[in-house]
Amino acid sequence: MSTGTHAAAEERPTPGSRAADRRSPAGSPPVPARVAGLDVWLLQKLAGNRATSELLSAQRKIQQGGEELEGLEKTAVPVAIRPVEATRTGDPGAIDSSLAKPTTLAGGAAPSHALGATAYGLTFPESVTADIDANKNAAGDWVPVVNSLTGNYSQQVRLLPGQTEVTGPGGNTTQANSCTQVTGLKTLGNTAGNPWYMLAAVQAHENVHLTRFKPALDAVSDAIATDIETTVKVPGASAATKAEAITKLKAEPAFATALASAKSTWLAKVLTLVAGDHAAGGPCATAEHTVVDPMVTNICAAVKSNHWPACPGCPP
Amino acid sequence: MRVLLRDLEASAATYRLTGLVAFVDVASPQRGYAVHVQFGVVNEGAATISVLNPFDLVQLRLNDREGRPLRLAAEAPSMLVHRPASEPWKLRTGLPIVEAVLNDEEIATSSLDVPVVELLPGRTSAVTHAITEHLAETTAVHLSDGDYAVGCIATLISAVDTGASRILESPMVPVQFARAPAP
Numbered sequence: 001m002s003t004g005t006h007a008a009a010e011e012r013p014t015p016g017s018r019a020a021d022r023r024s025p026a027g028s029p030p031v032p033a034r035v036a037g038l039d040v041w042l043l044q045k046l047a048g049n050r051a052t053s054e055l056l057s058a059q060r061k062i063q064q065g066g067e068e069l070e071g072l073e074k075t076a077v078p079v080a081i082r083p084v085e086a087t088r089t090g091d092p093g094a095i096d097s098s099l100a101k102p103t104t105l106a107g108g109a110a111p112s113h114a115l116g117a118t119a120y121g122l123t124f125p126e127s128v129t130a131d132i133d134a135n136k137n138a139a140g141d142w143v144p145v146v147n148s149l150t151g152n153y154s155q156q157v158r159l160l161p162g163q164t165e166v167t168g169p170g171g172n173t174t175q176a177n178s179c180t181q182v183t184g185l186k187t188l189g190n191t192a193g194n195p196w197y198m199l200a201a202v203q204a205h206e207n208v209h210l211t212r213f214k215p216a217l218d219a220v221s222d223a224i225a226t227d228i229e230t231t232v233k234v235p236g237a238s239a240a241t242k243a244e245a246i247t248k249l250k251a252e253p254a255f256a257t258a259l260a261s262a263k264s265t266w267l268a269k270v271l272t273l274v275a276g277d278h279a280a281g282g283p284c285a286t287a288e289h290t291v292v293d294p295m296v297t298n299i300c301a302a303v304k305s306n307h308w309p310a311c312p313g314c315p316p
Numbered sequence: 317m318r319v320l321l322r323d324l325e326a327s328a329a330t331y332r333l334t335g336l337v338a339f340v341d342v343a344s345p346q347r348g349y350a351v352h353v354q355f356g357v358v359n360e361g362a363a364t365i366s367v368l369n370p371f372d373l374v375q376l377r378l379n380d381r382e383g384r385p386l387r388l389a390a391e392a393p394s395m396l397v398h399r400p401a402s403e404p405w406k407l408r409t410g411l412p413i414v415e416a417v418l419n420d421e422e423i424a425t426s427s428l429d430v431p432v433v434e435l436l437p438g439r440t441s442a443v444t445h446a447i448t449e450h451l452a453e454t455t456a457v458h459l460s461d462g463d464y465a466v467g468c469i470a471t472l473i474s475a476v477d478t479g480a481s482r483i484l485e486s487p488m489v490p491v492q493f494a495r496a497p498a499p
Contacts, residue, residue, distance in 0.1 A: 118403050
């Protein structure tokens with residue numbers, strides 16, 4: 001067996017593990033007795049690296065002996081776990097946004113997810129990039145210092161295949177389609193097979209989500225920065241200058257891992273902030289109505305002034 | 317090896333979700349056509365907890381032996397995708413699901429095509445993903461034999477009060493993989 005990731009697990013955090021884990025030894029989550037299996041991570045937190053190292057060593061011996069994973073259970077070390085009382089203020093290890101690093105958003109990133117056949121739009125956190133400096137730590141290694149973070153996002157908006165933009169009276173509104181247009185607009189494009197909608201409404205919807213991206217990045221920026229600053233380093237002798245050290249730090253696998261984690265953390269935070277956006281009558285619906293309602297008013301006025309048959313969606 | 321996820325951040329209203337414990341279960345060594353990774357949630361509380369489908373919101377991560385992240389096929393969480401409300405909700409995951417368990421009962425994957433999951437007290441709900449490949453630029457590359465590390469970031473959001481949420485993260489779990497023909 002290669003010593004790659006396993007050796008790393010013994011001597012330092014497993015590749016990709018988060019510095020945030022180390023920042024709050026008192027912040028262990030409630031741990032149920034029902035959850036079977038061995039929690040190496042908690043063991044590391046509560047019993048220390050040495051116990052964890054012994055455990056992983058035992059795991060390796062089992063694997064080398066050809067036993068199945070179930071054998072691990074035999075090596076389980078009793079761990080006293082102190083449940084943390086639940087509070088409304090949350091986990092003691094929660095991110096302190098007062099320490100947030102400067103952040104900016106940058107649009108125009110290449111979308112990693114193509115829109116499916118029935119998708120109007122998608123605004124998505126694509127990556128996080130970090131502007132770093134380099135300093136030497138007490139051990140003489142070069143370590144990064146995060147100056148700022150940039151959240152790169154993509155945004156895609158469109159009408160669905162087969163749909164046409166409503167341009168209104170004087171545009172493509174006619175006696176024949178006026179009521180269908182009103183229905184499509186008043187239902188915010190949600191009726192199945194709806195042939196009419198407005199791109200600006202889709203854009204307004206996506207922009208609501210986008211308003212969550214910066215607060216989300218701000219909220220997790222300190223955790224991201226801490227992760228980068230505590231998991232990435234190069235030997236002091238490997239670079240003669242700060243500029244050279246920065247280049248080498250950015251080339252480290254741990255740097256790529258930290259940025260990948262950063263993107264995941266940012267996305268997770270975004271999800272928590274957009275969760276209420278789609279509520280009935282919520283922010284997205286409100287934003288779309290600001291676009292479609294004036295058009296509905298115009299169409300209904302045209303219906304009335306032209307003495308076209310009344311539309312159910314128009315006021316009497 | 318089963319590891320518990322730890323809170324990376326908890327919102328002020330997390331009390332609605334404190335009964336939930338999330339885990340990742342990864343056997344090692346594994347021999348087969350894929351690395352199997354199970355992500356699950358246990359409701360250790362005394363009451364049913366309704367959450368937005370956690371299997372739609374989990375982000376799996378895979379590192380190579382040097383610790384470099386490998387890109388996995390993934391779908392954007394449904395919450396972010398603007399689809400007509402008339403379209404039935406479907407769980408879309410970039411990685412295939414080979415096993416699904418809801419409240420201790422094995423279920424068809426299609427049974428998870430629901431935006432909200434009711435987590436019964438004392439029960440476990442989990443999905444097992446099969447990682448057969450990672451993405452390099454635009455092409456998919458089969459996992460080769462070797463050492464990897466697997467982990468995830470999970471987002472739990474109350475369906476009753478979407479302002480109540482938890483972001484949890486697992487450590488990266490080492491897994492040794494040897495490829496064998498698909499069954």
